[in-house]
Amino acid sequence: MSAQAEPLLRVTDLATHFVTRAGTVKAVDGVSFEVARGEVLGLVGESGSGKSVTGYSILGLVDPPGRIVSGSIQFAGRELVGLDDEAMRAIRGREIAMIFQDPMMTLNPVLRIDTQMIEAILAHERVSERAARDRAIEALRKVGIPSPRERLAAYPHQFSGGMRQRVAIATALLNRPSLIVADEPTTALDVTIQSQILAEMQSLCRETGTALIWITHDLTVIAGLAQQVAVMYAGRIVERADVDALLDSPRHPYTEGLLGSLPSSVTPGQPLRQIPGSTPSLGRLPPGCAFSPRCSYATERCQADAPGVYFEAPLATPHGAPAQAPAPAQRQYRCHHPLQEFSR
Amino acid sequence: MSPIAATEAGFPTDLPPPPIVRLESVSKRFVKPLDAAAKIANFLGGRQREEVVHAVDTVSLEVAEGEVVGLVGESGCGKSTLGRVVAGIHPPSSGTFRYRGKTFDEMSMAERRQATLEVQMIFQDPMSSLNPRLRVRDIVGEAPVYHGLTDRAHMAERVAEVLERVGLDPSFIQRYPHQFSGGQRARIGIARALAVNPRFLVCDESVAALDVSIQAQVLNLFMKLREELKLTYLFISHDLSVVRHLSDRVVIMYLGRMVESAPAPVLFSQPNHPYSRALLANVPSLANRHTRFAPLSGEIPSPLDPPPGCHFHPRCPHAGARCRVERPALTELAPGHSSACHLNSSGGVNA
Numbered sequence: 290m291s292a293q294a295e296p297l298l299r300v301t302d303l304a305t306h307f308v309t310r311a312g313t314v315k316a317v318d319g320v321s322f323e324v325a326r327g328e329v330l331g332l333v334g335e336s337g338s339g340k341s342v343t344g345y346s347i348l349g350l351v352d353p354p355g356r357i358v359s360g361s362i363q364f365a366g367r368e369l370v371g372l373d374d375e376a377m378r379a380i381r382g383r384e385i386a387m388i389f390q391d392p393m394m395t396l397n398p399v400l401r402i403d404t405q406m407i408e409a410i411l412a413h414e415r416v417s418e419r420a421a422r423d424r425a426i427e428a429l430r431k432v433g434i435p436s437p438r439e440r441l442a443a444y445p446h447q448f449s450g451g452m453r454q455r456v457a458i459a460t461a462l463l464n465r466p467s468l469i470v471a472d473e474p475t476t477a478l479d480v481t482i483q484s485q486i487l488a489e490m491q492s493l494c495r496e497t498g499t500a501l502i503w504i505t506h507d508l509t510v511i512a513g514l515a516q517q518v519a520v521m522y523a524g525r526i527v528e529r530a531d532v533d534a535l536l537d538s539p540r541h542p543y544t545e546g547l548l549g550s551l552p553s554s555v556t557p558g559q560p561l562r563q564i565p566g567s568t569p570s571l572g573r574l575p576p577g578c579a580f581s582p583r584c585s586y587a588t589e590r591c592q593a594d595a596p597g598v599y600f601e602a603p604l605a606t607p608h609g610a611p612a613q614a615p616a617p618a619q620r621q622y623r624c625h626h627p628l629q630e631f632s633r
Numbered sequence: 634m635s636p637i638a639a640t641e642a643g644f645p646t647d648l649p650p651p652p653i654v655r656l657e658s659v660s661k662r663f664v665k666p667l668d669a670a671a672k673i674a675n676f677l678g679g680r681q682r683e684e685v686v687h688a689v690d691t692v693s694l695e696v697a698e699g700e701v702v703g704l705v706g707e708s709g710c711g712k713s714t715l716g717r718v719v720a721g722i723h724p725p726s727s728g729t730f731r732y733r734g735k736t737f738d739e740m741s742m743a744e745r746r747q748a749t750l751e752v753q754m755i756f757q758d759p760m761s762s763l764n765p766r767l768r769v770r771d772i773v774g775e776a777p778v779y780h781g782l783t784d785r786a787h788m789a790e791r792v793a794e795v796l797e798r799v800g801l802d803p804s805f806i807q808r809y810p811h812q813f814s815g816g817q818r819a820r821i822g823i824a825r826a827l828a829v830n831p832r833f834l835v836c837d838e839s840v841a842a843l844d845v846s847i848q849a850q851v852l853n854l855f856m857k858l859r860e861e862l863k864l865t866y867l868f869i870s871h872d873l874s875v876v877r878h879l880s881d882r883v884v885i886m887y888l889g890r891m892v893e894s895a896p897a898p899v900l901f902s903q904p905n906h907p908y909s910r911a912l913l914a915n916v917p918s919l920a921n922r923h924t925r926f927a928p929l930s931g932e933i934p935s936p937l938d939p940p941p942g943c944h945f946h947p948r949c950p951h952a953g954a955r956c957r958v959e960r961p962a963l964t965e966l967a968p969g970h971s972s973a974c975h976l977n978s979s980g981g982v983n984a
Contacts (some may be wrong), residue, residue: 335844336815449932479707479871484915485928506845509874509917536919550849552878553918557897560856561878563849567814 295366296323297500298347298468303360303370305339305346314571316342316355318524321598324517326467327498331515331532333508333547335568339524340504344470347502348387349377365467383413386461390473392453395460396445402429402456403441409463428459432489451482458490465497472504487514508547512536520544523569523579530620540601540620540627542584578624586626596623651734652695653833653865654719654752659728661689661714686936688714690889691728693963696833701859701866703880703897705873705912709936711889713837716869720754720835750780753826757838759818763810769796769821770806777828795824798861800854816847823854833865840875852878873916877901882969885909888936888944891963895970905972907949943975953982 305317317339324330334340345351347362349369362369364385369377381387389395397405406425407418416424422441429437432455445453454474461469471490475483491514494501503514511518512532519529520543528541539545548554549562566583569575577595581587601620663686671681688711696702706712717723718730721737729736732748740748756762763772773795774788783791793803799820810818819839826834836855840848852875858864870876876883877897884894885908893906904910911929931948934940943961946952955975963973975982 335846451932479933480873480912480915481707481929482932484917485930487917488928507917508845509919512919513917513921533922536922547845548919550845551919552849552852552874555878557878557880558856560853561849563853564846565850567816567847568844 297326297328297365298324298502299361299363300343300347301361301363303343303346303362304358305342305351305355306358307355309354309572312572315524315574316571317346319360320521320524320526321360322519322526322529324468324500324502326500327494328517329494329501329503329515331511331518332502332504332521333506333511333518334521335506337523337568337571338521339571340521341472343521344387344472344502344504347470348381348385350381350387379413382409382466383464384466385468385470386464386466388454388457388461388469388471388474390476392450392457393445395457396453398445401442401444406441406460406463409460413464424463425459428462429456431462431493432456432459433485434459451478451486454478454486455489458486462493462497462499466499468500468502470502470504473506475510476505476507483510490514508536508551509553520547523574524571525579525623526621527580527624528620528622530622534620538628540622541580541624542586542626542628543580545628546583586628588626590625594625596625598623599627601627651698652731653698653733654694654696654867655731655734656692656694656715656719656725657729657731658691658693659689659715659718659725659730660687660691661711661718661723662687662726684937687711687889687939688936689718689725692886692889692891693728694884694891694894696865696867698832699863699865700882701868701880703876703883704867704869704886705871705876705883706886707871707912707933709888709933710886711936712869712886715886716754716835716837716867719867720752721749722754746780750829751832752835753829753831753833754835754837755822755826755839757841759815759822759842760810762822763818763825765810768807768809772810772821773824773828776825780829782829791828792824795828798827798858799824800850814847816843816850819843819847819851820854823851823858827858827862831864833867835867835869837869838871839868841870841872848875855879873912874918885912888934888939890944890973892945892974893972894963895972899967899970905966905970905977906945906974907951907976908945909972911948943973951976951982955980955982 301321303317303320307314307316320343322330332340332343342351346357349372351357357370360370403422403425407421410416410421410424425441426437429440434440434452434455448456475486478486487510493499505511515532518532518535519526520541522543528535528539528544535544536548539548546564550564552561555561564583569579575582577592581591584591598621665684667681667683675681692715704712704715714723718725737745770789770792774792777783777791778785778788789806792806796803801817801820801824810821813821840851843851859866868876868879880897882894883897883900885892887908893909900909901913904913915929929948934947940947942958943956946956949956961973961975963971964977965971966977
């Protein structure tokens with residue numbers, strides 16, 4: 290991918306906070322990343338890491354008491370932060386679509402599929418209902434729903450969980466968006482069904498050039514799907530790199546810990562290299578690096594001073610010294626003591 | 634390392650130890666009886682029939698003392714029901730369940746009570762299996778007091794001891810479940826099961842709801858407890874990587890039937906049944922980068938109306954005429970490795 294081309298999406302220093310009686314929860318706190326056209330970005334993290342709120346922020350779906358307090362979201366050259374509701378509605382569903390973990394968040398249980406899908410088209414375009422219906426049928430066929438013409442007249446409850454998720458994906462595809470944000474869309478599904486949906490998403494992105502942000506806790510899915518990965522912890526991206534670099538030689542100890550926690554990372558029967566402790570509550574984060582209480586490499590510096598973003602030049606260029614300006618191919622991490630090659 | 638030694642000792646190779654749990658052709662059916670209107674309709678010549686779900690369909694299974702058996706399948710395959718039969722929660726509809734060689738009917742009251750204490754279950758969702766209004770002290774301490782394993786005066790000590798064993802701070806004893814994180818709640822569920830000195834744990838998706846880093850901690854805890862307490866496990870999961878990690882032997886179920894059973898290393902290196910092969914091929918792995926996912930077609934049919942013959946034939950790439958009519962029997966391919974597929978028989982799929 291050329292580093293010069295303007296990315297489709299550029300998120301810079303995004304901060305989304307929730308102001309509650311118990312204090313301010315910094316769900317997303319200074320997140321930056323780019324997604325190029327047709328690229329798949331995996332956004333990985335555990336519960337409470339802020340990965341879903343990042344996705345919601347892009348679509349302007351953060352409800353009070355949550356609010357984007359600072360930062361910028363540039364989509365195809367337009368600034369999305371601060372856009373009024375009407376302008377945001379014109380983009381949402383047309384240029385950026387979202388797929389949720391639970392397809393019933395997308396589908397209305399009391400309306401037939403055709404009503405919902407045709408409405409989604411007519412909300413953004415002036416076409417005849419007949420043309421809209423044909424497009425809905427085509428979208429259902431693309432995601433692998435058998436006899437789509439007949440199934441269009443069904444209600445959501447008449448579909449199985451996997452089929453419902455396909456309908457939600459088909460709905461997201463209707464207006465040929467250039468970016469899809471998918472929030473754990475296969476987590477609740479069985480292995481064989483997950484695999485079917487991943488295969489379909491993959492070929493769709495390849496055919497239509499749609500960019501995809503795939504939010505998940507599952508690094509193994511990311512390995513097969515994404516080109517670029519960002520790992521989130523306590524509201525921040527702690528490491529970002531292309532998928533091979535990140536999985537083969539993680540720089541951040543948390544990424545290393547996540548990889549070590551996977552049962553497939555060791556010989557069966559051997560103890561897993563677990564991360565001690567539990568994910569912190571966002572309301573009471575420790576000073577310094579949020580991961581430091583669980584990190585075996587932590588020093589006094591980590592406890593006092595939160596690491597900024599370090600950039601590392603791609604392997605192709607000599608001298609991997611911290612560079613000044615970020616370029617898309619660079620890997621970056623927030624750690625004072627990054628791990629070196631082969632340290633795993 | 635000792636866990637490896639334990640793994641090898643668990644293989645049912647030469648001189649297997651007597652099974653701690655033995656299921657012989659166990660079936661569990663759930664029947665929805667006809668309501669009054671349907672009965673009247675039938676009286677008038679209607680043809681309403683009772684709806685029957687064969688959740689578990691003639692499964693035979695032995696678990697040796699000290700062994701970890703992984704039970705794998707997708708939703709609706711009957712793995713949880715089978716787990717509940719083993720834990721004594723559901724009586725089987727037909728077939729026999731033996732604990733240390735005896736059915737419940739053959740046991741005296743005292744033996745029966747001992748047997749039910751020795752088999753404990755750990756559930757998937759700690760929030761729905763822990764009473765939100767009880768303190769940890771009572772959640773964990775209630776059963777040992779009731780069963781006379783300790784008295785009220787020493788309950789707190791015993792609870793503290795069990796909490797320590799599962800890696801929880803004994804000072805949490807007065808807290809309620811909602812004051813814990815997900816991983817800690819999972820540990821409370823494990824502590825509750827351990828409080829009555831079980832020999833056999835049935836773990837039903839016990840790590841499925843946990844974050845990756847917490848799941849690793851709980852898996853390590855399961856292995857530590859196995860070492861320390863010489864426990865036997867039936868580990869039910871849809872996650873093949875978890876099962877591979879923990880199990881000595883793996884049993885794969887599809888729509889109520891056992892389709893393959895083999896020692897874990899054999900199953901993961903040479904799966905025989907087409908469904909097992911498809912499942913393994915569909916597991917995402919870190920090693921597969923930028924993969925083209927090659928899925929198995931179709932969906933799991935409704936257990937209310939399973940396909941005739943081999944349940945898997947509508948999705949099977951090798952299915953022939955015989956598969957549509959005749960149920961394949963579970964046959965032994967090698968010691969400890971059996972599979973239910975017509976491909977293995979001399980007649981093949983078209984006989």
